[in-house]
Each structure stands twice: as C-alpha cells, then as structure tokens.
Amino acid sequence: MINTLKFTVLAINWQKYLNMVDWDQLAMTILEKVGLLILFSLLFLLFRRIGKGLINHFFKRYRRKYQNTVAEKRIKTFHTLTLNILNYCLWFFWIYSILSTVGVPVGTLVASAGIFSLAIGLGAQGFVTDIVSGFFILLEKEIEVGEYVQIGTIRGTVTAVGLRTTQVVGDDGTLNFIPNRTITTIANMSRNNMTAMIQVGIFPQTPVDKVTQIIRQVNEEQIPHYPDIIGDPKILGIISLPNGKLVVQVNITTKNGSQYEVAHNFLAFYLAAINEAGIQLPASPTMVNGQAN
Numbered sequence: 027m028i029n030t031l032k033f034t035v036l037a038i039n040w041q042k043y044l045n046m047v048d049w050d051q052l053a054m055t056i057l058e059k060v061g062l063l064i065l066f067s068l069l070f071l072l073f074r075r076i077g078k079g080l081i082n083h084f085f086k087r088y089r090r091k092y093q094n095t096v097a098e099k100r101i102k103t104f105h106t107l108t109l110n111i112l113n114y115c116l117w118f119f120w121i122y123s124i125l126s127t128v129g130v131p132v133g134t135l136v137a138s139a140g141i142f143s144l145a146i147g148l149g150a151q152g153f154v155t156d157i158v159s160g161f162f163i164l165l166e167k168e169i170e171v172g173e174y175v176q177i178g179t180i181r182g183t184v185t186a187v188g189l190r191t192t193q194v195v196g197d198d199g200t201l202n203f204i205p206n207r208t209i210t211t212i213a214n215m216s217r218n219n220m221t222a223m224i225q226v227g228i229f230p231q232t233p234v235d236k237v238t239q240i241i242r243q244v245n246e247e248q249i250p251h252y253p254d255i256i257g258d259p260k261i262l263g264i265i266s267l268p269n270g271k272l273v274v275q276v277n278i279t280t281k282n283g284s285q286y287e288v289a290h291n292f293l294a295f296y297l298a299a300i301n302e303a304g305i306q307l308p309a310s311p312t313m314v315n316g317q318a319n
Contacts, residue, residue: 062127070120077112102171106186156190159206173216177209216282219256222289225273226296227308234264237274240303244295254284
C-alpha cells in the first residue's frame with residue numbers, strides 16, 4: 027500500500043515536470059542546433075575547397091612564370107606554407123563555432139580556468155617556438171621546397187616547410203617530419219656548386235704516377251659526357267687517412283645535385299681502368315664523398 031502510494035506520487039511529480047517542458051520549443055532548439063552544426067561543417071568544407079583552389083591557381087600561375095629558377099622553389103615553399111595557414115585558420119574557426127553552438131562558453135573557460143590555461147600555455151609553448159623558428163627559416167631563406175639538405179642526421183629533399191614542421195624525404199624514401207624548434211643546423215646542398223670527392227685506395231708499393239696518369243686519361247674521355255661538371259678535376263695525389271690507409275683523392279666540381287652521380291660513376295671508371303692496366307688495388311672500401319663504397 028505504502029509502495030503503491032510512493033510510486034503514484036513519483037509518477038505525478040514526473041508528469042508535472044514533463045508538462046513544464048515546452049516540447050515544441052525543445053524540438054525547435056535541437057533542430058536549430060543540428061542545423062547550425064551542419065551549416066558550419068558545410069561552410070568549413072566549402073571554404074577549404076574554395077581556398078585551396080584559389081591558392082593553387084594563384085601559385086600555379088606564378089610557378090609557370092619562374093620555371094627552372096630559384097624563385098620557383100621559393101614559390102613552392104610559400105605555396106605549402108599558405109595552405110598550412112589556411113588549414114589552421116579554418117580548423118580553429120570550425121572548432122570554435124561548434125563549441126559555441128552547443129553552448130560551451132569557450133571564452134569564459136579560457137579566461138577563468140587558471141590551471142587549465144596554464145597547462146594549455148605550457149603545451150602551446152613548443153607550438154609557438156615551432157612557428158617562430160619556421161618564420162625565421164623562411165625569412166632568412168635557409169631552405170626551399172625541392173632543395174637537397176641535411177638537418178641533423180637526416181639527409182634528403184625538402185617537400186614542405188610548414189608553420190610547425192619541415193618535411194624531408196630521405197634518400198630511401200622515408201618521409202621525415204622535423205619540428206622547426208629542433209632545427210639548429212642546416213646543410214643546404216642545393217645552393218652552390220658541389221665537389222664530388224673520390225678516394226681510390228692504394229698499396230704503399232702501388233705505382234702512383236701510373237695510377238694518376240690513368241685517372242687523367244679517364245677524365246679526358248668521360249668529362250665531355252657530363253655537362254654538369256665545372257672546370258677541370260683536381261688530382262690531389264696521395265692522402266693518408268686517419269685509419270692509416272693510403273688513397274689517391276680526386277675532386278671534381280659539379281653543379282649542385284650532380285655530385286653523387288658523378289662521384290659514383292667516375293669511381294667506377296677509375297677502378298675499371300686501373301684493373302684493366304693490371305694494377306692491384308686493396309680490397310678495403312674506396313670512398314665517395316666521405317662514404318664507404
């Protein structure tokens with residue numbers, strides 16, 4: 027009896043509460059919120075599509091104008107940077123609009139939540155450092171998209187310079203994302219003429235004069251086939267390496283980007299000609315641009 031009475035009172039209270047709710051107004055509010063969420067999402071996709079299209083069209087025109095020049099690489103760099111800025115801005119406004127629509131007081135939360143704001147500030151410190159570092163990298167024209175560089179232990183071709191990260195594709199195809207704040211030293215191998223350094227290992231009893239003569243003959247025969255070679259090769263003669271081994275070093279100046287091809291090809295030419303002459307060479311690795319071959 028008592029339980030039945032309690033259940034009846036609870037049902038009456040719920041009925042009163044439900045009667046107080048303006049269901050028509052609630053339905054309209056929900057539909058309005060859902061409509062705004064859909065609208066903001068559609069506008070986000072529309073603006074991103076239009077923005078990317080305009081940016082791509084704008085930079086495509088200027089890229090044609092400055093083809094095969096240093097300016098073309100700089101245009102590519104600013105192209106990727108502009109796309110990054112567009113994405114950051116659109117994502118920020120979309121998230122802000124969504125939170126505001128569902129009733130989250132974004133401004134009040136950021137202003138009042140002291141600990142949360144401090145945590146966000148500390149977390150954003152690295153983000154801000156990335157942006158500042160990226161800005162100075164671009165301002166000082168240290169690297170451009172398409173250039174061959176070495177950043178720390180990573181060597182490869184720059185594919186993008188963004189606000190936060192720089193992307194470099196390594197020689198093995200690995201795509202490396204490097205936070206801009208970690209970039210302290212950049213070796214840019216696409217600005218000046220480069221030197222292909224070739225070291226051919228020899229024995230102490232090897233006839234150096236004959237080896238040098240063979241190298242000169244190979245140079246005379248092969249250099250006309252390599253238009254990227256600048257000037258005459260320099261035969262530095264015998265050099266003693268830190269490990270005690272002897273090498274004959276040849277330096278060939280080339281246009282940037284061609285040094286590795288020239289170094290590997292000419293090393294093969296030298297070894298083939300020396301072996302053909304019957305001169306014995308050590309089995310230890312020869313060196314190309316400081317790397318064992």
